[in-house]
Amino acid sequence: MVKNKLHKFGCSFSTHRFFNLEPGDYPHDPSNYASIVATHFDLEVQGYAREGQGNSFILKELNENRHLFEPNDIVIVQITNPDRLYNRLEWFGDIKVHELLDPPSRLVEISNLSKDDIKTFGYVYTSLFEDKVQTHNLYCDSIVSTCMTLPCKSVILPYLNRKEYEEKFKDFDNIIFSDNPWNYMNLDHDNFRFDHLTDELHNRVGHNIIKDIERKQ
Helix, strand or coil: CCCCCCEEECCHHHHCCCCCCCCCCCCCCCCCCHHHHHHCCCCCEECCCCCCCCCCHHHHHHHHHHHHHHCCCEEEEEECCCCCCCCCCCCCCCCCCHHCCCHHHHHHHHHHCCHHHHHHHHHHHHHHHHCHHHHCCCHHHHHHHHHCCCCCEEEEECCCCHHHHHHHHHCCEEEEEEEHHHHHHHHCCCCCCCCCCHHHHHHHHHHHHHHHHHHHC
C-alpha cells in the first residue's frame, strides 16, 4: 500500500546532514524534526529543502511541487532567515547579507564585480533597504496564500511573528503554525551537525509540531 507523504520545504534545518539533494533523493533520517513528525503520523518523507537557501527558493519549490500533494498528505514549510537574498548567480545560492559586507572570494570571482563594489552595495542595502520583518512577512504571506489553496494540511514554521499569524488564521483548519528550528539555535552550540542543532533539539521541535497538528484535529 502506498503511504501518504510529508512534504518538507526549508533550508539546512530541513536537510539535516545532507547536501545538494534533489526531491526523492533524501536518505531515511529518523532524527530530523520532519522525520519525527512523519513517523508519528505514518507518513513517508519527501524533501525539497536545500542548505543555505532563502525564502525565495522555498516559495519557488512549494509552487513547483504543489501538483504532487494529496488530501491526506502534510506539507511543512520551514521559513528561513530573511537576510538571504535571491540572485542570478549560477551555483551560488542565495546571498547572505554578511557575504555582501565581507565578500567571499567565490562570490567576487563569479560575480565579475570587485570586492569593493559588493561591499558598497552591502552598506547601501543595510543602510537604506534592509527590513527583516517586512521581507519575512512578504514571503510568509505568500507561503500562507499558497498553502490555503492546497488539498492537504500545511504546517508553516514562521521565522518571525508566529503569534500574529496564529491569531490571523485561527479559523482555517488546514493551516497550522508551529516552532521553527531557527528558534533553537542558541540553546546548544556543542555539536558537529551541519544545521547546528543536536538530535535532542530536533526531537523537541518535532514533538512540538506534532502537538500543534493534533490540537487542530
